[in-house]
Amino acid sequence: MNEAQALAIKPTGNEFLDDVLEGLRAAPKSLPPKYFYDSVGSQYFDEICNLTDYYPYHTELELLPQVGHEIAQRFHARGLQNLEIVEFGAGSLRKVGILLRALRTVRHFTAIDISQEHLIEACRTLESQYRELTIHPCVHDFTKPLKLSPSDRTRVGFFPGSTIGNLDRDQARTFLRNAGKTLGSASYMIIGVDTQKPEPILHRAYNDGKGVTARFNKNMLVRINRELGGDFTLENFAHHAFYNSELGRIEMHLRSLKEQAVNIDGERFHFGRGESIHTENSYKYRPVDFTQLAKEAGWSTERLWLAPEDLFSISLLKYCGE
Numbered sequence: 001m002n003e004a005q006a007l008a009i010k011p012t013g014n015e016f017l018d019d020v021l022e023g024l025r026a027a028p029k030s031l032p033p034k035y036f037y038d039s040v041g042s043q044y045f046d047e048i049c050n051l052t053d054y055y056p057y058h059t060e061l062e063l064l065p066q067v068g069h070e071i072a073q074r075f076h077a078r079g080l081q082n083l084e085i086v087e088f089g090a091g092s093l094r095k096v097g098i099l100l101r102a103l104r105t106v107r108h109f110t111a112i113d114i115s116q117e118h119l120i121e122a123c124r125t126l127e128s129q130y131r132e133l134t135i136h137p138c139v140h141d142f143t144k145p146l147k148l149s150p151s152d153r154t155r156v157g158f159f160p161g162s163t164i165g166n167l168d169r170d171q172a173r174t175f176l177r178n179a180g181k182t183l184g185s186a187s188y189m190i191i192g193v194d195t196q197k198p199e200p201i202l203h204r205a206y207n208d209g210k211g212v213t214a215r216f217n218k219n220m221l222v223r224i225n226r227e228l229g230g231d232f233t234l235e236n237f238a239h240h241a242f243y244n245s246e247l248g249r250i251e252m253h254l255r256s257l258k259e260q261a262v263n264i265d266g267e268r269f270h271f272g273r274g275e276s277i278h279t280e281n282s283y284k285y286r287p288v289d290f291t292q293l294a295k296e297a298g299w300s301t302e303r304l305w306l307a308p309e310d311l312f313s314i315s316l317l318k319y320c321g322e
């Protein structure tokens, strides 16, 4: 595993501070969800995945063996053997093992994530389980273009967890276009996308009784305090998540419980009682709509699998450029 390479592409400059100041100056206030993920935030996300009510994680995990098996048959029929998997938003790498076991000829794996320490740790664990696999950790913000070294391998993107749902539709199209350029012509993408469903199921998934999602949400403020010298009082903000049916998305907010001011880098931000910081969206797609969006970004859908009760979808996309 090439850790030096991973460290070399770590973003530099104070982009975090710039994004926070810009988001809190805006009306309504917002913060980009990528900043949930330092090593503590990544651990909270793993805890969320262990919650029974957080269906996206275990539903996709249960669907993946069938998906992996069928994709292996397709690739075998096409004589595709020299494969590399490139995972975007890799997290704890709990899902890619299912694909590695199904697609047995994969010898190279590139794992892209913004959460550096967590990524390195997850790659170390994977390395101990798949000795014949060359692992390339890559600390990168996947909303920005990425150039991988030239290769004669067929690259298969993997973007599970409905992470694409955190992007609005324009951002999702841009991500898919960029991913096509990163992976190259003749590439594929296996992508997990959450579906629209009855509101109570969605509500439970983002409002767990143990308060793990609330701690994950507030980790953004903890990071601002620690890394940018902010003075947020955590108890003065409450986790608030709800389904916005008009826009087909879960919205996550941090709501101010009182009138207050917060200082960051010499700048003072006022919060009215009930005013919120919008921290994340999670768009839910009808399969037909996601297929159309992928097409607009240069990807044709070869097959779409639905989990029982249509709880979650996984698509196999083929890049056809634009």
Ligand SMILES: C[S@@+](CC[C@H](N)C(=O)[O-])C[C@H]1O[C@@H](n2cnc3c(N)ncnc32)[C@H](O)[C@@H]1O
Binding pocket: 033, 034, 037, 042, 045, 049, 057, 088, 089, 090, 091, 092, 093, 095, 112, 113, 114, 115, 140, 141, 142, 143, 160, 161, 162, 163
């Ligand atoms: C919803 S979690 C999904 C994790 C894992 N892929 C799964 O399916 O369980 C999102 C992952 O994407 C990473 N992430 C979020 N925004 C990112 C960005 N802009 N660039 C790179 N990684 C990002 C996070 O660190 C986290 O590991």
